[in-house]
Amino acid sequence: MTELHDLIATFAAIGSTGDGGVCRLTATPLDKEARDLFLREISRRGLLPRIDPIGNMFGVAVLAPASKDVVIAGSHLDSQPTGGRYDGCYGVLAGLLAVQAVRDRALDNPGTARRNLAVANWTNEEGARFQPSLTGSSVFAGSLSLEQAYACKDGDGVTLGDALAMIGYRGASPMEFEPVRYVELHVEQGDLLEGEAADIAAVSGAWMTRKISVVFEGEVSHTGPTPMGRRRDALRAAARAIEALYSEVERANAGAHAAAARISVFPNSPNVVAGRVRVWFEVRHDDEAVVLAISDRFLQRIEKEAGAIGVQISIAADEQRAAPMLDPAGFDMVRSVAGDLGMKALALKTVTGHDALAIQKRIPSSLIFVPSQGGLSHNPREFTAPEALDKGYEVLVETLWRMVTAEG
Amino acid sequence: MTELHDLIATFAAIGSTGDGGVCRLTATPLDKEARDLFLREISRRGLLPRIDPIGNMFGVAVLAPASKDVVIAGSHLDSQPTGGRYDGCYGVLAGLLAVQAVRDRALDNPGTARRNLAVANWTNEEGARFQPSLTGSSVFAGSLSLEQAYACKDGDGVTLGDALAMIGYRGASPMEFEPVRYVELHVEQGDLLEGEAADIAAVSGAWMTRKISVVFEGEVSHTGPTPMGRRRDALRAAARAIEALYSEVERANAGAHAAAARISVFPNSPNVVAGRVRVWFEVRHDDEAVVLAISDRFLQRIEKEAGAIGVQISIAADEQRAAPMLDPAGFDMVRSVAGDLGMKALALKTVTGHDALAIQKRIPSSLIFVPSQGGLSHNPREFTAPEALDKGYEVLVETLWRMVTAEG
Structure with missing residues (x-):
């Protein structure tokens, strides 16, 4: 042809x-x-x-x-x-x-x-x-x-x-x-x-796909003098969450697919601790129950891990494609x-x-x-x-x- | 006045x-x-x-x-x-x-x-x-x-x-x-x-400041069907590195300051596993030896950790301000x-x-x-x-x- x-x-x-x-x-x-x-x-x-x-x-x-x-x-x-x-x-x-x-x-x-x-x-x-x-x-x-x-x-x-x-x-x-x-x-x-x-x-x-976009809200501050214990680094919380997604998928061991492929950072300046970061996450599996179990557990985990470093999370979008x-x-x-x-x-x-x-x-x-x-x-x-x-x-x-x- | x-x-x-x-x-x-x-x-x-x-x-x-x-x-x-x-x-x-x-x-x-x-x-x-x-x-x-x-x-x-x-x-x-x-x-x-x-x-x-900008080179692929074991996710490697920087500073326990505050991701689409990511890192301390020890150890660690998931790192800039x-x-x-x-x-x-x-x-x-x-x-x-x-x-x-x- x-x-x-x-x-x-x-x-x-x-x-x-x-x-x-x-x-x-x-x-x-x-x-x-x-x-x-x-x-x-x-x-x-x-x-x-x-x-x-x-x-x-x-x-x-x-x-x-x-x-x-x-x-x-x-x-x-x-x-x-x-x-x-x-x-x-x-x-x-x-x-x-x-x-x-x-x-x-x-x-x-x-x-x-x-x-x-x-x-x-x-x-x-x-x-x-x-x-x-x-x-x-x-x-x-x-x-x-x-x-x-x-x-x-x-x-x-x-x-x-x-x-x-x-x-x-x-x-x-x-x-x-x-x-x-x-x-x-x-x-x-x-x-x-x-x-x-x-x-x-x-x-x-x-497969079912759940696409969750999460906003991490920290506080901008100078990357230099701000004491480490006082930083509320939204990019650090986002980085932990990206790794947490992979580890939750591995832990479930159910053959699910997951990704974090898009990120936006504010102000994204080398000298300002990030105040606000958004990451687009997704989890996919044939079985809806697996997707929900992994993603719900992931959200609970990142809320806790972000909270531990003074960063609040909020769900900007949560699209569940059955x-x-x-x-x-x-x-x-x-x-x-x-x-x-x-x-x-x-x-x-x-x-x-x-x-x-x-x-x-x-x-x-x-x-x-x-x-x-x-x-x-x-x-x-x-x-x-x-x-x-x-x-x-x-x-x-x-x-x-x-x-x-x-x-x- | x-x-x-x-x-x-x-x-x-x-x-x-x-x-x-x-x-x-x-x-x-x-x-x-x-x-x-x-x-x-x-x-x-x-x-x-x-x-x-x-x-x-x-x-x-x-x-x-x-x-x-x-x-x-x-x-x-x-x-x-x-x-x-x-x-x-x-x-x-x-x-x-x-x-x-x-x-x-x-x-x-x-x-x-x-x-x-x-x-x-x-x-x-x-x-x-x-x-x-x-x-x-x-x-x-x-x-x-x-x-x-x-x-x-x-x-x-x-x-x-x-x-x-x-x-x-x-x-x-x-x-x-x-x-x-x-x-x-x-x-x-x-x-x-x-x-x-x-x-x-x-x-x-x-204080001495070392500013290192690192490029993580993986491979673009579809976030959906690509098997998890075959992904070479540059954003995941970057996320691990951001957390690794914090943990190396904590481990050194010398009062150093460090940050990763700027990131660029290609192609930064929610449906494409990231192929290339650049992160701007910095380490600061009064004592130059402390800065070098932490940052050298950090670089060795992230090269190994990135390599384990198929991602290559290269140093795009390394500015050492004595x-x-x-x-x-x-x-x-x-x-x-x-x-x-x-x-x-x-x-x-x-x-x-x-x-x-x-x-x-x-x-x-x-x-x-x-x-x-x-x-x-x-x-x-x-x-x-x-x-x-x-x-x-x-x-x-x-x-x-x-x-x-x-x-x-």
Whole structure:
């Protein structure tokens, strides 16, 4: 599928970090450049372009003019600062070509399509510039209000609402078709498929994720003369908490994943003991009880350890993403499609968040993985072989075909 | 000395943080505003205004027209982001009024002054925006080249050279008089004077300070699926190092001071395990051997601890400021002036860096402290009572008078 590989390479050049990776943060000029190109590709293929108020983009193939129903395939064009070229982009571009392929097949088989079909690019899936992540898909699903989403601020205090307006991607109204199913194709970002030499994963659901952002409040003072016993060092309390998170995960010994990857420090001057620090923590596990046990114990521990050095903690955000199941019928369909195409398919749960998980709150959603070499992700060396990309594309096309033509 | 208190209040309004504190970082528009006002105050008092290539400002009283020699009194107008209103500003403004007072006394006593006298404002004492600190005084003393100073970059990559040019404070040539002595009046930023109910400290020298900036190099990866054992988390290694610094200082049990107050994290996204982190560490003690023992042991420990989790460390900067002595004759003179004025004077060493320490490398320098309430500094609640400020001013005037009139 040379066209798919070429499209991925073209988009990878927008925000290229020169080492194989991509930095294309939400609503930046580079995101606009990718969006503009995607819009041209939609129109060039005779699809109907649409932009909704949170900047989600759609390219609709009207296959069933008497129906308002639409099946959607998509993913996201934004990336992490150290993003790979496949994460998100693959699902959008394979979705674009798959919508075109299904449209052409429907034209060759008049009367078979019962629903319309669209490709989508969801705004700010990554949550790198604006938190929370999965912003566009959550607004689309109705679990996040447009006002809340607009109010999200980046590190410089710019709101997502303003940033979208600035790049011209704040649409006037929601997409007018009625979504009935969603399918997302994505690279695995783990190494289970590679380990099993499988082609495809049908994803049944997700791990639970709890994202907790904690503020440590100490007191600014001079790093020189302030007696050690009198320092209320918020950065020291934060450092202890980062290590405490790792040690609580090890102690639980349940296979949970955890991270502390973002920090902000005030005033962040070499000569002023930090007065206020915020750290973004997360804990993930298949079993919600494990996530809650580890994270609650962690919070109790850091409150005590911070208090011992005169630092108060407060919870600035506590987002508990339950371990959701994706649509069982879609999961079965992906597995049977892969089988019919002679591919080896695994069933697994995703550790990472995906737009499909947000959209499942509104309509039945499905998620399909292809292998990631070495499981490497959010890294410029993220890689999936072209043949593996093609297999995912073939499964996507056939799955979408069945979804738009199925009875009932 | 109402004029002094009024001047301090006027300058505290420039960059006021609304809570009693001041944020006036080097070569920002607010620094320019303070510099412009200081220049007007110099000229209004009939002093000769001068700006040197690194932006140090002088107001010279030509008391001895046949001599090139000049005694300088000064400090700095820049502040920390959470600066108090006295730190630096007090020494500059008391210096301005003291130069004027000595000039007037010399006019009343023709022929007594043997040297000229100047007030100075040194560029970037704090090192909050640009590192290293003590920049202007170090260039003046010849221990830092102008090229090195110009090349210092702030967090946004702007150089000090460009920033000074932008605010119009990059002078064409060095100040033309020959400096022979320097005196700096400053708030203590500690609580020894308060504890002893003393009025004045004559400072004999300084603690040694070692400032080490360490880079932790791990690998970016997705915070979700990456197996815990495979993460090379640079932020975790940095967090361990911050706690290790505290514990090494405690273990040494020698009364050393240490801090880690500035950190930068790449990519600092909640969903990407940190690939590169830099932390600014410092260790201070009266005894150089103690500083070296603690900091060397600390570096060995963090290299091992980081290596154990796949993170490499490297030293980006290692600045060892030896424990210098200030000029003994100046120290004696300050003590005898305080005694003659009926004040209680202590002798002590400073923990913090001051321009006087940098300038001592070129000419005999002296440092005078007045009490700081509760020792609080780099904090909006920094406070010194007006009567205490006045006592320091009186000691400064008399000390400068003796220095410009002394024989030999």
